[in-house]
Amino acid sequence: AQKITQTQPGMFVQEKEAVTLDCTYDTSDPSYGLFWYKQPSSGEMIFLIYQGSYDQQNATEGRYSLNFQKARKSANLVISASQLGDSAMYFCAMREDLINAGGTSYGKLTFGQGTILTVHP
């Protein structure tokens, strides 16, 4: 089963406008974390924002905010006042807080397929 779903392969936004990138997830684990990463054309993965499953407030980091709706299992990224430099691929990822057979914890990330955002001047 797909654990992270990003239904928008591509999105376009006008410079200075806000844009929402969708992400839905699937887990039965009560403890998990949700992340957004940006991947510009140069290839590096840049961490943007994090939301914990127990956090009561939506996370914000500068122009980025995460619209966390736990009951709907969605974690949409909102970018306000888009800039040309925001053009990139955006990945939603989930970390499930798991325990392996040896009793030690591990926290791999599962990524969605990504959304390519293009900001027009």
Added chain:
Amino acid sequence: DSGVTQTPKHLITATGQRVTLRCSPRSGDLSVYWYQQSLDQGLQFLIQYYNGEERAKGNILERFSAQQFPDLHSELNLSSLELGDSALYFCASSVDVGETQYFGPGTRLLVL
């Protein structure tokens, strides 16, 4: 700059060969993760180490192996390379297992 370094940036090799990718985590980070990004598979978790100990394995082929050394740097060894191993390989690190993972710039591997 995330503080995670990876070498080399690019690697071109032939089928059947073996290569080693190196990663130095951010100062203070104990956990290292390896991911593979390809066009058909997307971003996939390969393996995780914590303070020298393997913690989890994902979709890592038997031809691939990794280790984390006492100085916390990590190496990913890819052997008997096939065309399909061509991908961008990322290393990420975090302070602890449940913390945010910061990614290195990646190593772009091309197998000809």
